[in-house]
Amino acid sequence: MAPGRQPLVGHMPVLARDVVGFFESLRDVGDVVEIRFGRRPVHVITDAELVHRAMGAGPDDVVQGRLYDKLARVAGDGVACTDGPGHLDQRRALLPAFRPARTEQFAGVVREEALALSRSWRPGQPVDLLRDLYRLTTRTTARALLGGDLDDADTNWLADNIPFLFGIFALQTLSPSDLLEHLPTATNRRYADVRRRLRSIVDGVVSRNHGDGDDIVSTLRRAHRGRDVGADDRRLADEVATILVTAIEPAATVIAWTFYHLARDPAVEARAHADPAYLGRVITEVLRLRHPIYFVMRRTLRPVRLGPYELPAGADVLWSNAAIHRDAAAFPDPHVFDPDRWTSAGPPPRHFLPFGGGAHKCLGHRFARSEIEVVVATITARWRLRLDPDEEIPLGVLHPDRMPMSVVARDGVPS
Numbered sequence: 296m297a298p299g300r301q302p303l304v305g306h307m308p309v310l311a312r313d314v315v316g317f318f319e320s321l322r323d324v325g326d327v328v329e330i331r332f333g334r335r336p337v338h339v340i341t342d343a344e345l346v347h348r349a350m351g352a353g354p355d356d357v358v359q360g361r362l363y364d365k366l367a368r369v370a371g372d373g374v375a376c377t378d379g380p381g382h383l384d385q386r387r388a389l390l391p392a393f394r395p396a397r398t399e400q401f402a403g404v405v406r407e408e409a410l411a412l413s414r415s416w417r418p419g420q421p422v423d424l425l426r427d428l429y430r431l432t433t434r435t436t437a438r439a440l441l442g443g444d445l446d447d448a449d450t451n452w453l454a455d456n457i458p459f460l461f462g463i464f465a466l467q468t469l470s471p472s473d474l475l476e477h478l479p480t481a482t483n484r485r486y487a488d489v490r491r492r493l494r495s496i497v498d499g500v501v502s503r504n505h506g507d508g509d510d511i512v513s514t515l516r517r518a519h520r521g522r523d524v525g526a527d528d529r530r531l532a533d534e535v536a537t538i539l540v541t542a543i544e545p546a547a548t549v550i551a552w553t554f555y556h557l558a559r560d561p562a563v564e565a566r567a568h569a570d571p572a573y574l575g576r577v578i579t580e581v582l583r584l585r586h587p588i589y590f591v592m593r594r595t596l597r598p599v600r601l602g603p604y605e606l607p608a609g610a611d612v613l614w615s616n617a618a619i620h621r622d623a624a625a626f627p628d629p630h631v632f633d634p635d636r637w638t639s640a641g642p643p644p645r646h647f648l649p650f651g652g653g654a655h656k657c658l659g660h661r662f663a664r665s666e667i668e669v670v671v672a673t674i675t676a677r678w679r680l681r682l683d684p685d686e687e688i689p690l691g692v693l694h695p696d697r698m699p700m701s702v703v704a705r706d707g708v709p710s
């Protein structure tokens with residue numbers, strides 16, 4: 296059992312102080328460490344090799360866990376929340392929308408949106424970069440994956456509220472008691488409103504779609520044509536909700552962190568501007584050190600052996616990709632932002648899990664990497680983003696509320 300447990304609330308107080316820092320500290324306790332969410336035991340895997348084994352376990356042994364129970368209240372039976380043969384069918388049906396040729400098409404949409412954002416800025420203007428980027432990734436997702444079928448009001452509403460949802464899922468998962476979700480607090484009321492409106496937006500997207508485009512809903516309608524399984528509108532709406540919830544937040548956050556690290560270190564910024572390969576390493580290092588997913592969870596269906604550990608049936612299992620990324624055994628000086636660590640053959644890839652692995656590996660990983668690269672390259676061609684020198688965001692924060700910057704035109708480039 297990990298130190299820091301308190302009666303009734305379990306490890307909630309230490310988790311609330313610094314989620315990733317706490318998971319990092321468990322590495323010294325063991326490869327699999329029991330903690331408590333309230334009274335509920337949760338088994339945290341701190342060893343990369345065992346994480347791979349858990350990710351690769353079959354659906355008779357391990358299924359999506361508590362985090363996905365929370366996500367399912369918004370995303371229903373979408374691809375992130377299901378398991379086994381049904382889940383494989385869902386992934387197979389979605390794959391045509393994510394094939395490499397579509398990624399190129401998507402990059403064109405991203406470039407247009409990044410140019411539009413870049414052209415909307417004026418030299419010296421203060422911007423809340425995160426807010427601008429949430430809008431950008433919402434627009435790219437809506438245009439490339441939903442066939443452009445969202446008006447500005449719904450697009451902006453999603454951009455302003457999906458990040459809230461992303462936070463809520465983590466909060467509800469870590470909570471000492473599910474009963475707290477039913478209290479009439481401002482957060483719970485906002486959650487109920489957001490859930491309702493999001494579902495009404497995705498229902499609209501599905502009902503207006505006739506299956507003749509390249510978007511997710513058309514792709515699924517085509518995949519299910521002639522079969523009478525899984526094609527009803529509710530299932531389609533679940534997939535659309537899943538894409539919205541998974542696509543918008545992490546991509547925007549990683550782009551914002553990239554500009555943060557460029558702004559904090561002029562030498563890094565100058566090299567990145569001159570050398571696209573180095574910029575690629577900057578982005579990889581951001582995906583490592585400022586990885587936007589605090590943790591993921593699974594649940595065992597029967598006793599599962601992980602190395603010397605035997606997890607009982609029904610156990611909650613958790614690992615933190617962000618904490619695995621900070622293991623000194625794989626990444627010397629793990630808390631230092633150092634793009635050059637990716638110059639050589641690099642650390643063991645088993646410790647680098649930006650998009651997860653196994654049956655639930657990120658479906659949008661090619662889209663995400665391309666989106667990050669295109670937005671950063673398009674904006675840095677015109678602007679240098681400046682950060683207040685006192686603005687240092689601690690490593691425990693993976694999701695800042697805002698990122699105030701000011702934009703400075705590059706010499707010779709018309710604004």
Ligand code: HEM
Pocket residue numbers: 374375376386537538541542543545546549587588591592616648649650651652654655656657658659660662663664
């Ligand atoms: C930098 C951005 C992103 C990061 C770091 C990221 C990371 C991840 C990770 C770690 C998982 C696996 C979670 C687990 O093991 O339980 C995942 C799943 C998923 N991601 Fe991403 N993601 C990103 C962007 C995107 C985008 C842009 C899309 C869609 C266009 C997307 C769609 C999905 C979906 C649908 C799943 C669930 C797949 C399944 O369960 O079969 N993600 N993502």
